[in-house]
Amino acid sequence: MDLEMVLGPGKKGVFYGVRNYDNITLEKQVHSAEKLVNSYNSIIIKKYVDTKKPLLLNDLLVTRKNLLALIQWVVVNKCDFIITYSDGCLYDDQIGKQKIKKFVVANQMPIILSTEKKLFHPLMISY
Numbered sequence: 001m002d003l004e005m006v007l008g009p010g011k012k013g014v015f016y017g018v019r020n021y022d023n024i025t026l027e028k029q030v031h032s033a034e035k036l037v038n039s040y041n042s043i044i045i046k047k048y049v050d051t052k053k054p055l056l057l058n059d060l061l062v063t064r065k066n067l068l069a070l071i072q073w074v075v076v077n078k079c080d081f082i083i084t085y086s087d088g089c090l091y092d093d094q095i096g097k098q099k100i101k102k103f104v105v106a107n108q109m110p111i112i113l114s115t116e117k118k119l120f121h122p123l124m125i126s127y
Contacts, residue, residue, distance in 0.1 A: 003117060006081050006110045007040035013081040013112070015044045016070055018089045020052040029085035032114040037083060045079065046070075074109055083112040087120055 007013075017029040026049060037044055048070040067090070074082065084090060090111070091097045104111055104121045111120035 003040070003112065003119070006112065006119065007037065007042045009041040011040070011042040011080040012045045012078070013037060013042060013083050014070055014074060014079050015047040016067060016082060016084045016089060017047070017049045018052045018064075018085075019049060021085070021089055024085065029089070029114075032085055033083045033112075036112070036114045036117060042080070044083065046073065048073075071103060075107060081110045081112055083114055084120075086113050086115050090120065 015030065015033050017026050017033075019026050021029070030047070034044060048066040050064045050066045070082065087097075090100050100111070101121050103109070112118070113120055
């Protein structure tokens with residue numbers, strides 16, 4: 001699956017950003033995501049932001065409360081994608097990366113990395 005299958009006119013997504021992320025301002029993260037989404041005539045309908053902190057008990061979802069809130073919201077509500085600045089906003093280690101991949105696969109929810117203009121973990125299309 002590529003961006004053209006995820007983004008397009010009328011498609012709605014959720015933004016996830018992180019304060020204190022590698023000296024990249026939150027405004028730059030939002031701008032990057034909005035620029036990409038707007039170029040496909042899609043929209044961001046909700047934004048979630050956490051402050052990057054060291055992981056507590058090696059648990060991504062305990063440390064990043066708004067990432068957990070975003071995941072819960074996406075499961076219950078209708079949206080077409082999640083967009084973030086880069087994969088470093090999503091996790092800090094391989095355990096966190098695997099948790100995010102499991103979420104993507106289980107919910108068939110694409111996550112877009114705005115700086116790379118690609119999907120975090122490609123979904124397979126069922127025919």
